[in-house]
Amino acid sequence: MKVTLKDITKRFPGKDKKSGPVTAVDDFDFEIPSGQLVGLLGPSGCGKSTTLMMICGLEKPTEGRIFFDDEDVTDVPPEERGVGLVFQNYALYPHMTVEQNIMFPLGNLKGADKLSKEEMKKKALEAARLVQIEDLLQRRPRELSGGQQQRVAIARALVKMPRVLLMDEPLSNLDARLRLQTRVEIRRIQRETGITTVFVTHDQEEAMSISDTIVVMNKGVVQQIGRPQEVYDDPHNLFVATFLGTPPINVFDGSLRGGKVYIGEDAVYDIDSLDPETEKETSGSGAKADGNSGVKKGPGRLADEAGDIPVSVAIRPEGFYLDPEGPLHCSLLGVEVMGRDVTVISKHPAFRGESIRTIVDAENRPGDVQREVRFRIRPGKIFVFDKETGERLYGRK
Amino acid sequence: METNNKKAWLYLLPGAVFLVVFMVYPLIDVFIYSLEESYNFASQTSRGTGLFNFSYILHDPYFLQAVRNTALCVIITVPISTGLSLLIAFALSSIRPLKNLFQTIYFLPYVTNTLAVGLVFMILFKKTAYTDGMVNLLIHFFHGPTIDFIDGPYWAKMFVLCFYVIWIVMPFKILILTSALASVDENYYSAARVDGTRGGRIFLRITLPMISPTVFYLIITGFIGAFKEYADAVALFGTDLNAAQMNTIVGYIYDMLYGDSGGYPSYAAAAAILLFVIILTITVVNLLFSKKHVYY
Amino acid sequence: MGKKRIKTALIYILLVLWALIVLFPFYWMILTSLKSYSAYNSEYIPKLYTLSPTLQNYVEAFTAVPLGKYLLNTLIFAVCTTAIMVVVSVLAAYAFARLQFRGKNLVFTLFLALMMLPNEMVIITNFVTITNAGLRNSFPGLILPSVMSVFYVYLLKENFEMVPDSLYLAAKVDGTSDLKYLLRVMIPICKPTIITIIILKAIECWNSYVWPRLITDDQNYYLVSNGIQEIRENGFGRENIPAMMAAVVIISIPLIVLFLIFRNKIMSGVLRGGTKG
Numbered sequence: 001m002k003v004t005l006k007d008i009t010k011r012f013p014g015k016d017k018k019s020g021p022v023t024a025v026d027d028f029d030f031e032i033p034s035g036q037l038v039g040l041l042g043p044s045g046c047g048k049s050t051t052l053m054m055i056c057g058l059e060k061p062t063e064g065r066i067f068f069d070d071e072d073v074t075d076v077p078p079e080e081r082g083v084g085l086v087f088q089n090y091a092l093y094p095h096m097t098v099e100q101n102i103m104f105p106l107g108n109l110k111g112a113d114k115l116s117k118e119e120m121k122k123k124a125l126e127a128a129r130l131v132q133i134e135d136l137l138q139r140r141p142r143e144l145s146g147g148q149q150q151r152v153a154i155a156r157a158l159v160k161m162p163r164v165l166l167m168d169e170p171l172s173n174l175d176a177r178l179r180l181q182t183r184v185e186i187r188r189i190q191r192e193t194g195i196t197t198v199f200v201t202h203d204q205e206e207a208m209s210i211s212d213t214i215v216v217m218n219k220g221v222v223q224q225i226g227r228p229q230e231v232y233d234d235p236h237n238l239f240v241a242t243f244l245g246t247p248p249i250n251v252f253d254g255s256l257r258g259g260k261v262y263i264g265e266d267a268v269y270d271i272d273s274l275d276p277e278t279e280k281e282t283s284g285s286g287a288k289a290d291g292n293s294g295v296k297k298g299p300g301r302l303a304d305e306a307g308d309i310p311v312s313v314a315i316r317p318e319g320f321y322l323d324p325e326g327p328l329h330c331s332l333l334g335v336e337v338m339g340r341d342v343t344v345i346s347k348h349p350a351f352r353g354e355s356i357r358t359i360v361d362a363e364n365r366p367g368d369v370q371r372e373v374r375f376r377i378r379p380g381k382i383f384v385f386d387k388e389t390g391e392r393l394y395g396r397k
Numbered sequence: 398m399e400t401n402n403k404k405a406w407l408y409l410l411p412g413a414v415f416l417v418v419f420m421v422y423p424l425i426d427v428f429i430y431s432l433e434e435s436y437n438f439a440s441q442t443s444r445g446t447g448l449f450n451f452s453y454i455l456h457d458p459y460f461l462q463a464v465r466n467t468a469l470c471v472i473i474t475v476p477i478s479t480g481l482s483l484l485i486a487f488a489l490s491s492i493r494p495l496k497n498l499f500q501t502i503y504f505l506p507y508v509t510n511t512l513a514v515g516l517v518f519m520i521l522f523k524k525t526a527y528t529d530g531m532v533n534l535l536i537h538f539f540h541g542p543t544i545d546f547i548d549g550p551y552w553a554k555m556f557v558l559c560f561y562v563i564w565i566v567m568p569f570k571i572l573i574l575t576s577a578l579a580s581v582d583e584n585y586y587s588a589a590r591v592d593g594t595r596g597g598r599i600f601l602r603i604t605l606p607m608i609s610p611t612v613f614y615l616i617i618t619g620f621i622g623a624f625k626e627y628a629d630a631v632a633l634f635g636t637d638l639n640a641a642q643m644n645t646i647v648g649y650i651y652d653m654l655y656g657d658s659g660g661y662p663s664y665a666a667a668a669a670i671l672l673f674v675i676i677l678t679i680t681v682v683n684l685l686f687s688k689k690h691v692y693y
Numbered sequence: 694m695g696k697k698r699i700k701t702a703l704i705y706i707l708l709v710l711w712a713l714i715v716l717f718p719f720y721w722m723i724l725t726s727l728k729s730y731s732a733y734n735s736e737y738i739p740k741l742y743t744l745s746p747t748l749q750n751y752v753e754a755f756t757a758v759p760l761g762k763y764l765l766n767t768l769i770f771a772v773c774t775t776a777i778m779v780v781v782s783v784l785a786a787y788a789f790a791r792l793q794f795r796g797k798n799l800v801f802t803l804f805l806a807l808m809m810l811p812n813e814m815v816i817i818t819n820f821v822t823i824t825n826a827g828l829r830n831s832f833p834g835l836i837l838p839s840v841m842s843v844f845y846v847y848l849l850k851e852n853f854e855m856v857p858d859s860l861y862l863a864a865k866v867d868g869t870s871d872l873k874y875l876l877r878v879m880i881p882i883c884k885p886t887i888i889t890i891i892i893l894k895a896i897e898c899w900n901s902y903v904w905p906r907l908i909t910d911d912q913n914y915y916l917v918s919n920g921i922q923e924i925r926e927n928g929f930g931r932e933n934i935p936a937m938m939a940a941v942v943i944i945s946i947p948l949i950v951l952f953l954i955f956r957n958k959i960m961s962g963v964l965r966g967g968t969k970g
Contacts, residue, residue: 058862058865058866077868078866078868079866079869080868083866088859089857089859091863093860093877093881094882095878095881095884096881104864104869105866105867108869401792401793401794404871405792405794408787408788409785409789409800411781411784412782412784412846415781415841416807418822419819419837419841420815423814423816423822424814424815427818430817485708485711501956502712503715504952504959506715507963508949509945509948510918510945512917512918512921513941514718514722516937516938517722517938517941518718520721520934520938521717521721527737528736528737528738529737531739534738534739564715567715572960576964625811628918647813647903651903654816654817654907662817665817669814669817672813
């Protein structure tokens with residue numbers, strides 16, 4: 001099932017009359033290819049859950065249309081859309097057994113679709129098998145672990161064989177170990193059933209590891225759409241760059257001067273060895289994030305400009321390597337040993353946060369008495385963003 | 398979420414019908430009654446409108462008697478029952494063995510029929526030709542003079558009424574206070590004990606302030622409940638409370654409405670409104686006072 | 694150590710003393726009900742025990758006065774009132790807790806305001822309404838004005854609101870209608886609260902006195918409270934106190950049994966804000 005969102009906007013009435021409506025989702029335009037697992041990713045309040053609820057049919061978009069394949073489902077109520085929904089808190093009915101929970105959606109079928117008790121039991125068992133909880137059917141939800149409860153919730157969502165499976169933060173109530181396990185499990189189930197799945201999360205690692213495509217959202221606006229690796233390697237703006245990756249990307253106040261990228265007084269990179277944004281094709285499927293409407297972009301324009309151009313320079317933690325002759329001078333604060341590699345913690349006057357975190361090989365760790373470290377930057381790991389708009393000016397080559 | 402007006406109103410409809418017919422409409426109506434002079438049930442006519450009804454009941458000796466009885470009952474029972482229940486709740490919360498048993502026993506009066514048990518109280522206190530009654534036996538044992546509490550002097554009757562009212566209201570207060578005491582965080586006590594605070598000081602400076610909202614809640618509900626005193630008096634002294642000089646405001650309302658002296662809904666309405674004004678005033682005063690003195 | 698013991702002893706003395714005061718009337722009613730009429734009247738100094746208990750008074754309570762009729766009336770009254778109250782309150786509480794409609798806040802505020810209203814204010818007009826409708830001495834006349842308890846709707850609404858939204862959304866996705874969701878999900882989950890309000894309302898009905906007194910003067914429609922008053926004033930001949938006590942015991946037993954079974958439910962229900970009557 002292909003799901004198409006066509007210029008979806010959702011506005012909620014404001015808390016009081018003066019403040020006016022709040023835009024939760026702004027002009028979302030996207031096509032989810034059939035059988036894919038798409039991760040909607042963003043900080044809380046970015047509109048990802050609202051988007052999910054609109055696909056589900058529990059919320060109606062203020063503007064725009066939603067299509068399942070070629071069928072316009074915008075005005076179709078949820079139960080007729082053929083969707084399954086899995087909640088963060090599982091939403092299992094506490095007074096029913098696992099089996100009754102899974103069968104509950106089947107009990108609502110009417111007319112020709114109505115099932116006999118045996119058929120319902122059979123379907124419930126099939127769904128339970130799929131998520132491997134067939135031994136738990138007679139238990140009640142509170143007798144199950146969080147991971148098991150989540151599987152029941154998934155089985156309940158799958159029992160009607162929905163055309164689209166929607167998951168709202170399905171892993172965030174689980175502890176770290178279970179989360180990893182269940183992540184793999186969801187991926188497996190999705191592959192086995194081939195159901196188009198939309199997955200909402202605020203955890204970038206989760207989204208990147210599980211999804212075929214991720215959609216990064218912020219403040220109701222889609223920032224970037226693409227394969228996880230693509231988005232990580234090629235962030236379109238500062239928000240996307242900072243939101244993806246652990247430890248987070250290091251952001252500096254920098255400037256462009258005489259063909260060089262400066263961080264403070266350190267000239268760390270040649271502009272020529274970076275790709276200017278204008279020549280780039282926007283990846284993903286019609287995201288708004290291209291936004292390069294000819295403003296402040298292109299090397300030609302920058303070259304003509306006299307004096308400094310203030311920018312934001314972002315460098316991935318793995319984009320540094322220690323070099324006694326390196327251009328970036330940082331004062332060393334400490335070294336955290338992780339085993340395979342070490343995290344070097346240092347400071348630079350132009351750095352935006354508290355301390356710079358860089359990951360280097362264990363063999364190359366700086367000495368204990370060292371006061372200063374010098375870094376060279378790896379290609380493809382440094383991005384230059386517009387200081388005001390956050391749009392990317394230069395990036396990987 | 399979508400709004401589904403029609404469906405919601407459909408769900409509310411049965412409740413709304415009951416409320417409008419039996420609460421909202423009567424509320425408006427009672428004010429109209431109270432302003433209609435000598436409204437007559439049979440002819441459904443009145444002689445005019447005005448404050449006549451209020452002036453009538455304020456000059457009615459039975460009403461004044463009822464107000465005096467009710468006020469006395471309030472002044473006596475509210476402080477005693479609140480203080481006593483506080484004492485018992487505190488005692489209850491400091492023991493472990495038998496606590497559940499005591500709690501169960503103490504709650505019994507709550508689930509009894511006021512009229513039925515009132516009859517037992519009447520027999521315990523009454524002095525007849527055949528017997529002096531259990532209570533008088535006890536008084537006699539301590540060499541006191543025997544008294545008929547049910548048909549005797551005013552103060553004796555008032556004593557029985559107050560005693561019975563307290564007996565009836567204690568379960569509720571003990572229950573609420575015990576649970577309030579249990580909800581005070583143990584750490585406060587531990588901290589106070591580590592500082593070497595003595596028991597009495599802990600009670601006055603920690604426990605009481607912590608449960609002060611509950612105590613004020615009980616005082617307010619106690620005032621309201623005692624002002625509406627009626628059934629307990631009937632249980633002890635029978636339905637003709639005016640003859641027993643033991644009528645209450647609520648009793649006066651019902652007598653005016655129906656019964657031997659009944660058939661005057663206008664007077665009943667006026668009395669009900671006066672009662673409401675009294676209760677409202679006392680509640681507001683209590684709330685203002687508690688705002689100053691409740692630590693939360 | 695000694696001081697602490699004395700304190701504990703004092704506490705127990707106080708508790709036992711109050712327990713005696715509470716229990717004594719119950720003991721006395723049972724004791725008296727077991728004494729024969731002649732034995733009781735011959736005790737100028739009442740005895741605290743009896744050596745020749747008799748059940749004659751209980752027989753008399755059912756034969757000499759229509760106590761059975763009073764009990765049956767009260768049962769019918771309590772069951773009908775409570776049943777209608779539950780249905781009406783559940784529907785209203787569901788509308789307030791779960792459904793969105795225009796004017797909800799205003800309606801709910803007005804609703805809460807009614808909770809403050811003393812019954813005495815409205816009983817006058819209700820008396821007139823029921824009389825004019827010709828419903829005096831009838832069950833509808835007894836039951837209808839006694840149905841609504843604003844407080845129980847409030848209690849239910851609070852409880853309904855504690856059921857997570859996601860359960861509702863999940864049910865909506867599956868195409869569950871509101872009514873089915875209410876019946877199959879909300880009510881089972883909130884069963885403890887519903888049982889609590891049923892018990893509290895039943896107690897209230899069993900003890901109800903004022904309204905039945907106003908609206909009935911035909912013995913065939915008396916409830917137990919009015920019945921006991923009638924017995925006191927006209928039954929058995931004025932002075933058959935043992936028989937009266939037998940009637941009192943019979944009237945008291947159902948509620949005490951109910952209380953001993955549902956002790957925790959009743960006490961927690963009262964704790965959540967119930968007041969007598």
